[in-house]
Amino acid sequence: MRELIVGKNEAGQKLKKYCFIYFREIPQSFTYKMLRKKNILLNEKKASGEEVLKEGDKIQMYFAEETLNDLRRESEPKKALPKLADYPWFTKESVLYENEDMLILNKPVGVLSQKSSPKDKSANDAVIAYLLEQGELKGETLDTFRPSICNRLDRNTSGVMSASKTRKGARELANLYSEKDGRTTQKFYLTIVHGKCPLKGHYDRLDYVKSRNGNQAYVWLHGGKRPAETLKYGDPTKIWTELYPLDYNADKNVTLMLCRLHTGKSHQIRVTMQHYKYPVVGDPKYGDPKKNEKLDPSLTGQLLHAFQIKLPNDVIVQAAVPKTFSKYFPKAEEKALKQILSITQGV
Numbered sequence: 404m405r406e407l408i409v410g411k412n413e414a415g416q417k418l419k420k421y422c423f424i425y426f427r428e429i430p431q432s433f434t435y436k437m438l439r440k441k442n443i444l445l446n447e448k449k450a451s452g453e454e455v456l457k458e459g460d461k462i463q464m465y466f467a468e469e470t471l472n473d474l475r476r477e478s479e480p481k482k483a484l485p486k487l488a489d490y491p492w493f494t495k496e497s498v499l500y501e502n503e504d505m506l507i508l509n510k511p512v513g514v515l516s517q518k519s520s521p522k523d524k525s526a527n528d529a530v531i532a533y534l535l536e537q538g539e540l541k542g543e544t545l546d547t548f549r550p551s552i553c554n555r556l557d558r559n560t561s562g563v564m565s566a567s568k569t570r571k572g573a574r575e576l577a578n579l580y581s582e583k584d585g586r587t588t589q590k591f592y593l594t595i596v597h598g599k600c601p602l603k604g605h606y607d608r609l610d611y612v613k614s615r616n617g618n619q620a621y622v623w624l625h626g627g628k629r630p631a632e633t634l635k636y637g638d639p640t641k642i643w644t645e646l647y648p649l650d651y652n653a654d655k656n657v658t659l660m661l662c663r664l665h666t667g668k669s670h671q672i673r674v675t676m677q678h679y680k681y682p683v684v685g686d687p688k689y690g691d692p693k694k695n696e697k698l699d700p701s702l703t704g705q706l707l708h709a710f711q712i713k714l715p716n717d718v719i720v721q722a723a724v725p726k727t728f729s730k731y732f733p734k735a736e737e738k739a740l741k742q743i744l745s746i747t748q749g750v
Contacts, residue, residue: 405471409460412540412548412569418445418462419452424547428476442466484542485532493529499563500720504572506530506550507712509722510564512704516555527552530566539568554580554667559685559704562592562722563712579714580667589713589747590664592672593724593739595706595731596681597694600658602646609675610639611668619688620670622678642666644675647746649738652731655698657684659732661710661742673705683707710739713747 413421422434422443437443438452444463445454464471487493492511500507508530510516515525530550534540540550553565553576565580567573579588609622612633621633625641633639645663652658658681662672670689676682677689685695685702695702706728711721724736732738 405464405466405468407462407464409456409458409462410544411458411571412544414456414458414460415570415574416456417452418443418450418454418456421456421462421547422452426474429474433474437464484535484545485528487529487532487536489524490529490532493526493533498533499722500718501568504567504569505565505576506533506568507563507565507720510556510561510709512559512561512725512727515558516552516564526564527566534568553577554709555669556709557670557705557707560707560709561725562709563720564709565712588715590667590709591711591739591743592662592664593708593710593728593735594660594662594672594676595657595684595728596660596676597657597684597691597698598681599651599653599656600646600648600660600679600681602679602681603648604645606644606646608641608643609678611642611671611674612636612639613669617669620668620674622674640666640668642668642671642675644672645746646675647742649742650732650734655731657698657731659728659735659738661739663746672707711743 407425409421419434419438423431426433434443434452438450441449442465444450444465446461447463466474492514493508497508498506499509508526510526515523517527518525527550530552531540531545534550535542548570550566550568551573553567553573556562556564565576567576608625610625610629611620611622613620614636621630621636622642623630629639643665645665647661647663648658649661650659660676664671673683673686673689682690682694684690684698684706686705690705708725708728709722710724711719713719724739728735
């Protein structure tokens with residue numbers, strides 16, 4: 404028999420979900436069968452699996468140890484836990500805000516939010532390594548709960564990124580970033596686009612679809628003719644981005660833009676600026692290769708930065724503007740803050 408004690412990271416979920424994660428290698432039907440046969444008990448009592456776990460609850464699993472080892476493949480070599488030393492970019496300065504349940508960090512350019520292959524090093528694993536080193540997370544806890552990035556940023560997009568430290572934090576962040584009416588988190592991005600962009604204010608809502616593999620997004624004016632190549636990707640959703648030009652560099656013919664997101668779809672700003680024919684500088688997917696090459700052949704990705712979020716408790720979290728922006732606009736941060744103040748006064 405093995406007894407498991409529910410910690411704060413496991414509390415708040417149903418017993419059956421805990422078991423699904425614990426026995427992640429086998430079908431969920433196994434959990435239901437073991438609950439019916441009383442091989443899995445909660446606090447020494449028969450359970451249906453619908454019970455919501457509390458911290459300190461005890462789950463008894465009446466199996467031989469070798470059976471549990473086989474079910475969970477515990478005899479196989481375990482993957483090494485991530486170490487903070489493997490993420491030299493993650494320093495104390497990377498943490499912009501932290502409380503008991505969540506952490507907000509400044510993700511640099513070139514770092515994946517989450518792994519796309521087993522060999523990748525991601526911001527998500529860096530957060531886990533940080534929490535392990537701080538003693539806020541134990542290796543065995545990862546069997547039933549893994550801290551997770553909430554708002555993903557593309558590899559070459561920098562700035563504010565939120566991660567849960569606990570299950571409670573995961574729920575809170577999901578609500579904060581929800582796109583339902585009454586969303587409570589304000590999100591501001593900075594970008595640099597080609598040309599002298601005149602777009603200002605509460606701009607058009609666009610129809611949006613994404614390819615099935617998630618690698619390509621398409622937009623068109625809401626209510627307008629839908630591009631034929633998007634018809635195979637299902638019904639569109641509406642996206643909305645407020646746009647504010649902050650400064651224009653005539654020598655380089657580029658505009659510094661502040662973008663306020665009311666929705667948070669993949670590649671939203673990049674594909675929106677492509678639609679309006681002011682593509683993001685350096686963007687390899689939605690940008691203008693010839694203009695990028697002429698402006699700066701060394702560019703390897705889009706100049707897009709998650710600059711600031713404002714949480715409903717009036718906590719403002721801000722990531723310093725990268726040097727790549729200062730190269731074109733030395734007062735980028737000052738102008739962005741002035742515009743944000745103008746937008747949010749009375750909000």
